[in-house]
Amino acid sequence: MTKAKKILITGNEACGEGAVKAGCRFYAGYPITPQNELTAYMSRRMLEENGVFIQSESELAAVSMIFGASLAGARVMTTSSSPGISLKQEGISYLAGCQLPAVIVNIMRGGPGLGNIAPSQADYFQSTKGGGHGDYYMVVLAPHNAQEMFDFTYEAFDIADKYRNPVMILSDGALGQMMEPAFVDRKDKAKGRKQKNWILNGCKARKPRVIRSLYLKDGELEARNKDLQKKFDKMRKDEVKFERYKTNDAKLIMVAYGTSARIARSCCDELRKKGKAAGLFRPISLWPFPYKQLESLDKGKTKFLVIEMSAGQMVEDVNLAIQDRKRVYFHGRMGGGIPDEKDIINLANRILK
Amino acid sequence: MKEEILCAGYGGQGIMVMGRVLAYAAMNSGYHVTWMPSYGAEVRGGTAHSMVRVHSNSIASPAVRYPTSCIVMNKPSLLKFSKRVKSHGLLLIDSSKISDGEIKQAVVGLNNICVKKAPFTEIAMSLGEKKVANMVTVGAFNKVKKLFSIKELIKAVSFILRDKDELITINEKAILHGYNMEI
Incomplete structure (x- = not known):
């Protein structure tokens, strides 16, 4: 309210x-x-x-x-x-x-x-x-x-x-x-x-x-x-700044900033309603990037899904934080496209299977 | 509450203000709200639209592609947006310059949506000011959907027009007229 x-x-x-x-x-x-x-x-x-x-x-x-x-x-x-x-x-x-x-x-x-x-x-x-x-x-x-x-x-x-x-x-x-x-x-x-x-x-x-x-x-x-x-x-x-949303028990952590983060957060809520442990890590300072803070959320099996309105740029910084690249996924839209919640939720469900 | 409103018409019909009045009323009623205009490149001579989201919880994307309520003030907008209204949604049409046949054709095959129409521009002209068609429509829209109190709508329009005192009375009158009309 x-x-x-x-x-x-x-x-x-x-x-x-x-x-x-x-x-x-x-x-x-x-x-x-x-x-x-x-x-x-x-x-x-x-x-x-x-x-x-x-x-x-x-x-x-x-x-x-x-x-x-x-x-x-x-x-x-x-x-x-x-x-x-x-x-x-x-x-x-x-x-x-x-x-x-x-x-x-x-x-x-x-x-x-x-x-x-x-x-x-x-x-x-x-x-x-x-x-x-x-x-x-x-x-x-x-x-x-x-x-x-x-x-x-x-x-x-x-x-x-x-x-x-x-x-x-x-x-x-x-x-x-x-x-x-x-x-x-x-x-x-x-x-x-x-x-x-x-x-x-x-x-x-x-x-x-x-x-x-x-x-x-x-x-x-x-x-x-x-x-x-x-x-x-x-x-x-x-000067590192970031925000965590429901990351404590998350098996899938989305990483997104700006408009993409709003959409990712809404997807986390939808996934939680279905019992899926999804959270959001939102870098606020893109430089300096919160590498250590993101890395500290990695419990060894945690999956990471980066969402951007680009072909995949911040995902390179996420890859520097999370050394096991096999657990880092990406969803992006280009040229003015806005990520669709349904697409993200479908992808998240596939990753969590 | 999860209302996704799209208002569309010609540039100059007050489409942006229409959305803003609804957005202000939503904010003052305690909801989360976003308002977003259509992008500028298509405004001149074509259709303009504004998008308003009113939610009980925080809002993700401010864009509205598939509205739960769609208000169309001209024929190009009717043709462009009628097919996008969500199931159980509302399509409200200013029928002043659109024939019944054209409306029927535009909504053919649309199941599960509520179609309402009235000659809002003509009604506004009968009130003495063609430009307040948007406010007559907002009033009628709220009568159908009952989203906010009429008091909040009046408050919203007088706030938005606070620097244009002379316009407040006619706009309030238009909203009230829309709210009290049969539709």
Whole structure:
């Protein structure tokens, strides 16, 4: 049962409000379906909050603009959908290289290429394994409802500042466009926010600071990379998030995130009604992936069923966690297809036989 | 409660608002609810549809492919969605611009579904505003299905139109008219 004070809001708008409440006052973006409501929402809210909204001339321009504003100390965000996020990869690599905080939201749609405008999860590799060039990672959070679209975006700005690194919210067209009840009222972090101590804001009365990603001297770049890796190791230790649902006695554990996780959870309930011990493991941080937490659920005979709206991307991480690949199964839909509950339940029944 | 509603019609008939009124009433009645629009590529000149799920438990996919209740406001939507209504489901038709023969043809072979029709657009015109056909339909729909109290529906529409005061009265009137009509 839902409680009072919740409002009905699209995932896109909940994400935008999460950013506003986190103190984001600089947004640059370029329109693309299915995330247009988010850009439209920010155009209105930035005006109301005396922030900056820019509809840029291109995706590369948008990510470059938030790069500049982040240098100057603002809390910044850009959002797009799959083809647009591909165009932003150069900027994301530079943000990581220059150690600049930023929040990037991907409301995934069908690909490759221009694909279509239906929901998809086929950008998992791009988000968690690099995307841009060079040795970098970023925390990737995967919400599965409107409430988490708000909450995770709200938290993402703190994570970005903590590590001085970009953070990605990885969602999909269904979560972005659907409306659901959610609480979107939390403390506005813009109020009383302290100035960051590394920003470029004019060096009168202090030594100039330099922020760059170009290191040409012998050994300099490798040393820089070692520093970055220390940071990524700390994220691997401290930023793992996941949710378990009925996994304690489960003989079959589904592994899914985002929209697929909603469907998987419903399938678990249906299977339980028929006396089948099914559970769900939902990675929330896709990077760092909860390898150990998933592995700890493996009782030797446990079967794992990975469900994705892709040809099978996260399943590779599940295979790293569960060494016995014969017990890892996969069901996926591609190109905008949404997994069907009947198909999953049939497959689960076959696996459990 | 597990109601899967699909509202369909032309872009401009208020199909999205129709779904949102039902969704708000569902939320305020204490149910889990999702609302989702059809994707933009097909809106211009063609049919638009919105999908609402109202469940007692948490909702998996927000998409509705096979509705338990289907509301169609034009002929293309009738032809597209009538065959998808679930067994024991409801098909509610705005018959203003569709002949009885066409409706019969569209529902031929559909067993176990309840078909209801009324000229909602014509009724709205008689109320003085063609655009409130969607609200007349919502009222009539709730009369048939009895999902929510009429009070919650009225509350929902006045909330959605809170920035457009001048439209609230006529929309409330339309819902009440739909709710009280014979169908």
